[in-house]
Amino acid sequence: NAGVTQTPKFQVLKTGQSMTLQCAQDMNHNSMYWYRQDPGMGLRLIYYSASEGTTDKGEVPNGYNVSRLNKREFSLRLESAAPSQTSVYFCASSEGTDYTEAFFGQGTRLTVV
């Protein structure tokens, strides 16, 4: 039982390059989330998807797009990477938006040079 799986674990991009971070969960959860974690700033919500077919902006959506491909998968795309997007990215899922427990992936460490 894998839980929440993120790929890749590490990535280095040049400014202006694009990439997609993948996330999949095998717990049949309705809600999925993308966060970024920066030193001293906790986790900030980028986008979330309350259910299959819906996505909504979080606190820091600029420079990102998302796709809820199906109930299992929720991808995060950087169309034109910037150094300010250097961060650790976490995907999470929960059964509903009630949020009694969220399950997190291992994280993707992204560096934009």
Add this chain to the structure above:
Amino acid sequence: GEDVEQSLFLSVREGDSSVINCTYTDSSSTYLYWYKQEPGAGLQLLTYIFSNMDMKQDQRLTVLLNKKDKHLSLRIADTQTGDSAIYFCAEIPGYSSASKIIFGSGTRLSIRP
């Protein structure tokens, strides 16, 4: 304000109690959480408390909630080396949707021999 506030660092001696403090933003928050992040890993839910409770105890963990002061604390009794991690306080404010959980910046707990 909008921030969930925590001190960034705490150092305790092995076997002593650790107390991690948090000030949250919204007195109408329904759920308050403590998440634990071990090095190189995602966050894991440690415990949570409903806003109608003052205290919750679970083995070595004690959560205290002071709604009047919007203060949440996590006490870890008999702290062990395996407790070394970053601890995040989090809330779901009553004014936001349940998907928009707000995390504190995290408290890094280190254990001295």
